[in-house]
Amino acid sequence: MKKLFFFLCMLSSTIFVAQTSTKMLFDNANLLYKDGKFEEAIKIYQEIEAKDSVSSTLYYNLGNSYYKLNKVAHAIYNYEKALMLNPLNKDAATNLGFARRMTIDNIEELPKTFLQRLEINYLQKFTYNQWAMFTIVFSFLAAILFLLFYFSTISNKKRIYFLTSMLSFFLLIISVFITYHQYQKALNTKYAIIFSPKTTVNNAPILNSDEIFELHEGTKVRVLDAVDNWKKIKLSDGKIGWISADNLKMLTDK
Structure with a gap:
């Protein structure tokens, strides 16, 4: 001891x-x-x-x-x-x-659906760890309210405890779903920032492939795939191409 x-x-x-x-x-x-x-x-x-x-x-x-x-x-x-x-x-x-505003590339984002706007404006305001904390809070709240319902002898209070426990359980289910969704998105969605002052994006992961457009430092791209020292990227306007991994820096190590 x-x-x-x-x-x-x-x-x-x-x-x-x-x-x-x-x-x-x-x-x-x-x-x-x-x-x-x-x-x-x-x-x-x-x-x-x-x-x-x-x-x-x-x-x-x-x-x-x-x-x-x-x-x-x-x-x-x-x-x-x-x-x-x-x-x-x-x-x-x-x-x-x-x-x-200091970047050169002016990339217009594709129109967002209702669900995409809902996710950006509300769900992504918290990390999956924070959503997990909400899940824990709702689970404790649902358990406590259910116990109060079970042991209560007053009909009016019993009804209130039952309804609020069901509401807490419903919120618990929703928060579990959101936590899992946000975790999977964080795990599978990778972003990077272009660090080269100017770089070309090709249509294939080989040196002699055709150049399809240019990017400049500071532009954020989504990384879809990797082949050797090449990264397949997607812009917010939907354009897709391949770029040398030396020209960008990943925002996550995953």
Whole structure:
């Protein structure tokens, strides 16, 4: 028992020291940013990222630093990463809009269906982890209300407990479905940012294939497939082609 207690104390102390160290680094980077030393701030932010102490705020600050240096692709990449961790980060969404205005490619999105608009405007406002938390809350709520219904002896309260427990159970089923849907989408949908100042997109994954259009840095593309060092991409306007993997950077490692 003493050994276990000593181990837990050491573990807690190690975690506290690591968190304190990360916070000091983050504060130092923020001070450098305020002083206009953006490149130095970026190095410290990247040092924090290398420790896997990532957060939406970290990527947001990285995006701001690159934006100040007019590095469009890097800024957009980090704003996108910030929104992946926290879709409700309004500052990151706003600055991402500013950064996109600096890109050359003007790609018009295809019209969205009702279900697509519903997903973008509401379901994607939370990550699948956040939807999983909603599922846990609804499951506890449904269980507690059902127990209150079961043990209640007053007819009016019994009716209210039954109806609210059924509503909670219904919301539980919906949240489970949304969580699974969002998880599968995050797992199977891959995006990347073009990092080359200018690159061509071909109609096949070979060097001597025909060039069908050009892209420039900062453009976001969906990655559909990969062959050797080629990526099959799709634009928001529906165009599809193949591009060298050296010209883009994946937003996820999956």
